[in-house]
Amino acid sequence: MSKSQVKPPLPYSARDVVLPGDAACHGCPIPIALKVLSAVFGEKVILVVPACCTSVIVGTYPGQSLRASIIHVPFASAAAVASGVAQALKMRGVSDVQVIAWAGDGGTADIGMAALSGAAERNEDLIYIMYDNEAYMNTGIQRSSSTPLGAWTTTTPITGKSEHKKDVAKILVAHSVPYVATASVGYPHDLYSKLQRARSIKGFRFIQIHAPCPPGWRFDPKYTARIAKLAVETGFWILYEYHNGKITLSGPSRPLLDPSKRRPIEEYLKLQGRYRSIAPELINSIKEYIEDNWSWVKRYLL
Amino acid sequence: MVRVVKPEENYKLPLTKPVVGVAGKTGLWRTMRPVVDNEKCTRCYQCEIYCPVNVIRVEPELGVTIDYEYCKGCGICEDVCPRSAIVMVPEPGE
Numbered sequence: 001m002s003k004s005q006v007k008p009p010l011p012y013s014a015r016d017v018v019l020p021g022d023a024a025c026h027g028c029p030i031p032i033a034l035k036v037l038s039a040v041f042g043e044k045v046i047l048v049v050p051a052c053c054t055s056v057i058v059g060t061y062p063g064q065s066l067r068a069s070i071i072h073v074p075f076a077s078a079a080a081v082a083s084g085v086a087q088a089l090k091m092r093g094v095s096d097v098q099v100i101a102w103a104g105d106g107g108t109a110d111i112g113m114a115a116l117s118g119a120a121e122r123n124e125d126l127i128y129i130m131y132d133n134e135a136y137m138n139t140g141i142q143r144s145s146s147t148p149l150g151a152w153t154t155t156t157p158i159t160g161k162s163e164h165k166k167d168v169a170k171i172l173v174a175h176s177v178p179y180v181a182t183a184s185v186g187y188p189h190d191l192y193s194k195l196q197r198a199r200s201i202k203g204f205r206f207i208q209i210h211a212p213c214p215p216g217w218r219f220d221p222k223y224t225a226r227i228a229k230l231a232v233e234t235g236f237w238i239l240y241e242y243h244n245g246k247i248t249l250s251g252p253s254r255p256l257l258d259p260s261k262r263r264p265i266e267e268y269l270k271l272q273g274r275y276r277s278i279a280p281e282l283i284n285s286i287k288e289y290i291e292d293n294w295s296w297v298k299r300y301l302l
Numbered sequence: 303m304v305r306v307v308k309p310e311e312n313y314k315l316p317l318t319k320p321v322v323g324v325a326g327k328t329g330l331w332r333t334m335r336p337v338v339d340n341e342k343c344t345r346c347y348q349c350e351i352y353c354p355v356n357v358i359r360v361e362p363e364l365g366v367t368i369d370y371e372y373c374k375g376c377g378i379c380e381d382v383c384p385r386s387a388i389v390m391v392p393e394p395g396e
Contacts, residue, residue, distance in 0.1 A: 008347065010347070010351050011347050011350040011351050011360070014351070014356075015356070015359070018356045019320060019321070019322045019323075019324075019356070020322055020323065020328070020355050020356050020357045020369060020371075020372035021322050021323030021324060021325055021326070021327070021328045021355070021372045022324060022325060022328075022355070023324060023325035024354060024355075026331065026374050026375070026376040027354060027376035027377070027378055028354050028376075029354070030354075031354040031355065031356065032351075032352060032353075032354050035351075035356060058324070059318070059321075059324025059325060060318075060324070061316060061318050062318055062319065062321075063318055063319065063320070063321035063323075063324040064318040064319070064320055064321070064324060065320070065321075065324045065325075066320060067320045068320075070318075091304050092304050092306070188351050188352070214376075220377070221376040221377060221378070222376060222377030222378050222380060222381045222390075223381060224352075224354075224376075224378055225352050225378055225381060225382050226381055226382075
């Protein structure tokens with residue numbers, strides 16, 4: 001690279017904030033997402049973290065693994081505390097610091113749902129990021145409402161979960177907040193552009209990041225990025241942005257509107273030990289669920 | 303009007319500070335070590351972007367360097383490398 005060329009923001013801007021030696025498991029997707037977050041906002045963030053994997057990853061007193069301000073809060077209150085912090089910053093006239101609620105799927109889809117819905121309804125000026133690893137991972141892989149159908153967890157042991165995944169992004173679209181997006185750790189540049197877009201918008205912004213968890217989903221740690229990409233390529237996870245009342249499909253998901261371009265869902269399922277004993281009729285049910293999701297997205301497309 | 307309350311002098315709040323290695327030397331967790339062939343590397347930055355521990359640095363002139371003190375040896379860099387320039391080899395035993 002010659003000196004005249006501009007250095008790419010990923011990875012150069014992502015180098016300083018996430019410090020090495022955090023307490024994450026091998027192949028954890030969460031620090032990857034945090035790196036992309038730091039490439040956009042740098043140190044000027046206040047992360048509000050309820051009980052979730054991230055509260056373990058950033059470490060215990062006297063150290064933390066992020067060069068940013070972190071507030072650890074009780075499980076149900078991430079959106080409520082973030083609203084308060086955002087209002088306090090507004091009162092004090094601080095405009096260059098971004099308040100971000102950074103919660104897992106348990107703290108968003110189950111326990112924090114009421115506070116999240118309240119903050120979305122009041123249109124608080126904050127970014128809510130839900131990283132979705134599809135179960136309560138740090139307490140020992142218990143089922144959450146975001147766990148997909150047929151997935152093994154320690155509380156759905158033999159046949160897997162019998163209900164479909166709760167779609168939180170859809171719930172937030174129903175709140176008509178200014179910005180809703182789904183992203184994946186498999187596509188950091190897509191996540192980067194979505195965070196940049198969110199940064200330029202005022203009001204309540206919600207981003208749901210699909211994050212494959214090696215110990216919880218039972219796969220080799222080195223396949224984190226591959227499984228995240230497969231979830232998108234099979235159409236299981238749709239990358240889109242909701243802004244001004246319409247949905248725009250993001251780059252990796254755009255060709256997949258045509259079902260023949262999607263890879264078979266079995267490729268995604270067979271890499272994960274949590275689907276090892278899934279029944280064939282449940283696979284058909286997952287396929288129908290994927291079709292339903294795509295037809296929902298199509299309705300909002302222009 | 304907002305009044306900002308400041309803590310008293312010498313009053314220590316139990317606040318954490320950013321440090322490298324909150325979980326200790328995480329390089330000790332490693333069973334497989336990523337080894338880079340900088341001849342094959344095309345400087346595409348994929349390994350650095352996906353590295354969850356933020357220990358890989360790609361520089362156009364120097365190639366790929368890995369901080370083995372904190373690398374956990376997860377192998378994501380091997381999987382995302384499009385040219386197979388990173389290979390995981392077993393760590394030598396004690």
